[in-house]
Amino acid sequence: MKLTMPRSIYLSKRVNRRAIPSPLRNCAKRNLELHPVFERVEGLRRAAEGSAHLSYSEIGTFRHGNEVHSIPRFCFLGPGSTEEPVRIGVFAAIHGDEPETAHAALEFLERLLKEPERARGYQIYVYPVCNPSGIRDGTRHSRSGVDLNREFWKGSKEPEVYYLERELGVLLFQGVIALHADNTTPGVYAYVRGATLTEALARPALQAAEAFLPRAAGSVIDGFAAQDALIRHQCFEGVLSNPAELHPAPFELIFETPQESPAELQVEAAVAALNRILLEYRPFLAFGQDL
Numbered sequence: 376m377k378l379t380m381p382r383s384i385y386l387s388k389r390v391n392r393r394a395i396p397s398p399l400r401n402c403a404k405r406n407l408e409l410h411p412v413f414e415r416v417e418g419l420r421r422a423a424e425g426s427a428h429l430s431y432s433e434i435g436t437f438r439h440g441n442e443v444h445s446i447p448r449f450c451f452l453g454p455g456s457t458e459e460p461v462r463i464g465v466f467a468a469i470h471g472d473e474p475e476t477a478h479a480a481l482e483f484l485e486r487l488l489k490e491p492e493r494a495r496g497y498q499i500y501v502y503p504v505c506n507p508s509g510i511r512d513g514t515r516h517s518r519s520g521v522d523l524n525r526e527f528w529k530g531s532k533e534p535e536v537y538y539l540e541r542e543l544g545v546l547l548f549q550g551v552i553a554l555h556a557d558n559t560t561p562g563v564y565a566y567v568r569g570a571t572l573t574e575a576l577a578r579p580a581l582q583a584a585e586a587f588l589p590r591a592a593g594s595v596i597d598g599f600a601a602q603d604a605l606i607r608h609q610c611f612e613g614v615l616s617n618p619a620e621l622h623p624a625p626f627e628l629i630f631e632t633p634q635e636s637p638a639e640l641q642v643e644a645a646v647a648a649l650n651r652i653l654l655e656y657r658p659f660l661a662f663g664q665d666l
């Protein structure tokens with residue numbers, strides 16, 4: 376993949392392992408280079424310590440061989456959302472060879488810290504690295520050799536899936552957004568699932584992303600019938616999603632950027648789409664969610 380973001384963000388730096396705070400020390404057991412994605416997670420974790428809006432935790436710790444991994448979670452509580460905030464989940468890098476999506480999720484949070492009003496009324500859970508071993512290895516699959524994004528809600532034994540399913544099952548998000556980067560499609564597109572209103576969110580989200588990258592053309596994208604860069608209610612089995620039985624159905628959107636494009640444009644496109652979704656979903660809340 377091409378990474379043309381500022382080199383300070385994307386290049387690994389040699390670091391003194393003792394200087395790495397926990398939990399990153401565990402991740403760095405075998406390879407003393409701290410991956411730029413984890414470096415950025417760590418920067419944001421520190422920023423969260425002094426923030427009234429942002430908090431950090433890990434949803435689970437597990438082993439692959441000798442290495443200990445954990446899945447980081449940030450929670451951004453927007454202003455005015457102490458009573459009954461609307462919970463949105465943003466999931467990135469379930470495929471480890473799509474670090475652009477992790478950077479997009481982290482960039483989204485970094486900008487929310489500067490402009491918390493964008494998140495008014497929302498509690499936004501962001502999982503920037505759903506597949507930590509895959510990110511470290513630069514592979515789509517996890518260290519177990521499994522495509523985690525085909526394992527959901529089918530009794531998977533993969534620890535990443537177990538912990539992510541637990542989040543989805545306990546937090547019962549009103550909206551779930553998964554970020555992906557696709558190296559076979561030269562444009563942005565989205566899978567629309569769940570609530571009917573998802574399409575009403577996806578259209579403006581794609582429009583916002585188009586300021587940075589073109590929309591995918593064609594009537595077939597990623598093997599599915601598509602129209603205006605939207606794939607409706609079809610997807611691969613076992614992708615990261617809400618538990619099936621939720622009523623009213625939450626909105627579910629999979630947003631894909633063209634991985635052959637410069638990484639900074641993919642990040643900008645994804646952040647623009649996320650911010651637009653926050654904006655567009657707000658009026659729907661006034662009418663309830665059974666749409």
Ligand SMILES: [Zn+2]
Nearest residue numbers: 470473555556
């Ligand atoms: Zn993917």
